[in-house]
Amino acid sequence: MHKLKFLLPVLCLVYLSLPATVRHPLHVSTAELSFNAKEKSVEVSCRIFTDDFESILAKLYKRKTDLSKPSMKPEMDEIVKKYLTSHLQVKVNGKAVTLQYVGFEIDHEATNIYLEVDQVSTMKTAEVTNTILYDLFDDQMSIIHVTNGKKRNSTKILFPDKTFTTNF
Template structure:
């Protein structure tokens, strides 16, 4: 079943991105968040992938500042805005307890922005709860694809606005 879900998500994202490549606005409002438990380093490694045009639009709307994620001269300012946005729109609980997300950085990858975060000092993981409201303050048709990975076990779901929470138990 997992392989089928992964194929569906991949095909779904290819069609969404093809609209951008052909010069059209993408018809879907989707972001992807992946949480990986790194047992060796005792950390949760989090990555979020958001369409850059949508992400820049919400940053401008909320923070009323010039926003250009691809401009190296604005990198430090963009880091501040992204950190502020992500820490208020993405929260995690590990083993039932809220954890602090450490912002690592971001990079532009074609039409998407990849954002990296980390949670330290997680000796073991029995459950992970993701509360994801990325772009909810922009689109009422937002979909969040969430993957939570521990060793070879991967649990995935899609969260449709206005829902916002997914819990994986291991």
């Protein structure tokens, strides 16, 4: 046991000193849902590594993708909306709701995508089905946060699992 305590930090240092191309990449995305009682809406944001996101968009829609190029913004908005609305489904109080695409922005190495659901008077339960990047990686991890007032429920979903249900 004593050898293991010494060996683990050494292995971590060796792993971290490897070039990024040698290390196994982390495949993770986040989705955050927040009930806005004043606006009677659910605000949704997703954060996905840009390089992975561009890869899946190019693969699925058979077109060049560049989320950071301003001249391609209208075309990218179209496929980002199409992808997100088909890979993220939400039920509020047991009923499926329609996600309305708001837009996206690049933030360093990640893409933030914004959606919203109007006309939600209360949120007693929420069910999130998330398959973002599942068609690209079989080790995809999805972190989901759902907030209602001061209460926040979170989980980690590992491929192939895809659904999180929470009650408030």
